[in-house]
Amino acid sequence: MPRAAALALLLATATACANDVPEADWSRGLLPDHVTTEGGVVQNLWNGAWIAALATGAVVIVLIVWAAIFHRKRKTTKAELPPQVRYNLPIEILYTLIPLVMVSVFFFFTARDSEAITRVVGDAPVKVKVEAFQWSWRFTTTVNGKTLAPVAGMPVSDYHQGPQLVLPVNSKVEFDLSTEDVIHSFWVPAFLFKRDVIPGIREDNPGRKFEITTLNKPDVYAGRCAELCGVDHSRMLFSVKLVPQAEFDQYIATHQAGSAQ
DSSP states (O other): OHHHHHHHHHHHHHHHTTTOSOOOBGGGTTBOOOOBHHHHHHHHHHHHHHHHHHHHHHHHHHHHHHHHHHSSOOTTSOSOOOOOOTTOHHHHHHHHHHHHHHHHHHHHHHHHHHHHHHOOOSOOSEEEEEEEETTEEEEEEEETTEEBOOEEOOOOSSGGGSOEEEEESSOEEEEEEEESSSOEEEEEGGGTEEEEEOTTOOTTOGGGEEEEEBOSOOEEEEEEEOSOOSTTGGGOEEEEEEEOHHHHHHHHHHSBTTSOO
């Protein structure tokens, strides 16, 4: 656990230097504030894992201290072996069952939440085709069957200067990821979710799609490629702007494919 905590702290401080990752908070286990319903599922799973790990660590420490204090060798004690328990069947069963139950519980919640955050129903009113390339992004948004003009970018040093994906709050959004060159990874830290963009995946493959439901948290959020993909990987930045529905409707009216920009 100390090693995991140190790694999480290092990750939080190192990525913060890039000025494109939301501020992490100890109350959220060093995760950024989530802006999707699925992010809440990830946050709960993360919190539960930390609570279970810390509780297990506390029990282990107490047992170590108890054994060190009450079972240390004393000067008045004869030099003989203490009672042996290696053939104590009830204790050996307990040693086996407790880890088995713990792993089973972790597996259940992980499988349940993984299925929830990767489920694609296909009824999202907003659908975004994400095309990754060396070294930027192209977003093509379709709203209720109406396709907007694509938004493409180029390598930048500040995510505010990269391509911006505009999405409405309180709405389900489906993403379809594709690339024609190398493996990239679509990552918006505020989503608490990322997915690799792998070349050669067919359009009907569910592995290239995922859905989110945005929360009512209008703001501009950073995005980046999380897979080392080439010389300008670190400049493969973009932003996601969550806006109220009225503002999104206005955005649609002015960004339809073929309209004057």
